Amino acid sequence: MNTTFEDEDIKAKEINQDEAEQAKEKVIFTDDDRKMKFYEELRRKVRKYSQEKGGKAGVLSEYLFALPDFFVLLTRLAIDDRVPTRKKVFAGAIIAYMIMPIDIIPDFIPILGQIDDLVLAVLGLNMVLNEIDKQVLIDNWSGQGNVLELLQTISAKAEQFLDRKILQRIKSWINKKV
Numbered sequence: 001m002n003t004t005f006e007d008e009d010i011k012a013k014e015i016n017q018d019e020a021e022q023a024k025e026k027v028i029f030t031d032d033d034r035k036m037k038f039y040e041e042l043r044r045k046v047r048k049y050s051q052e053k054g055g056k057a058g059v060l061s062e063y064l065f066a067l068p069d070f071f072v073l074l075t076r077l078a079i080d081d082r083v084p085t086r087k088k089v090f091a092g093a094i095i096a097y098m099i100m101p102i103d104i105i106p107d108f109i110p111i112l113g114q115i116d117d118l119v120l121a122v123l124g125l126n127m128v129l130n131e132i133d134k135q136v137l138i139d140n141w142s143g144q145g146n147v148l149e150l151l152q153t154i155s156a157k158a159e160q161f162l163d164r165k166i167l168q169r170i171k172s173w174i175n176k177k178v
Helices: 017-024 033-052 055-079 085-099 112-129 134-140 147-161 164-177
Strands: 002-005 013-016
Touching: 033 055, 055 085, 055 112, 055 134, 055 147, 085 112, 085 164, 112 134, 112 147, 112 164, 134 147
Parallel strands: none
Antiparallel strands: 002 013
């Protein structure tokens, strides 16, 4: 089975199933202890904060467990040959935002400090998805569940429960990077 995709810089290219599997199997963390440590620390923080806190942020906190998986997805997209260069750079900007301690909502604030990272990752992935075949996203997803449904659910919950000013600042940041 072949997959065809369009890129503004190149003509349509066919990707066979073997190439799609190779992209999916790219392991980007096991060869670098720093990356693995960041990934595990992020997962630990998410679990701890969601157990300790609740309230309005608790509505989105259950989805924070997917944040490390979105980080891995963005990293894989940034190196996937099927993703246009412009979107790779955009994915890299989101990764940098997620790593930086200075955010729209500072990371030291329990739960809320990671929600802006989560919403930014989800909204950014939705924008990337607008220009790539959804199969590329699926091929690079190693988290639990259906990534497309998860993106829709988190986007809807963010619109419903997140403060409008914060959501607008996140969207503004994305629009500046696009």
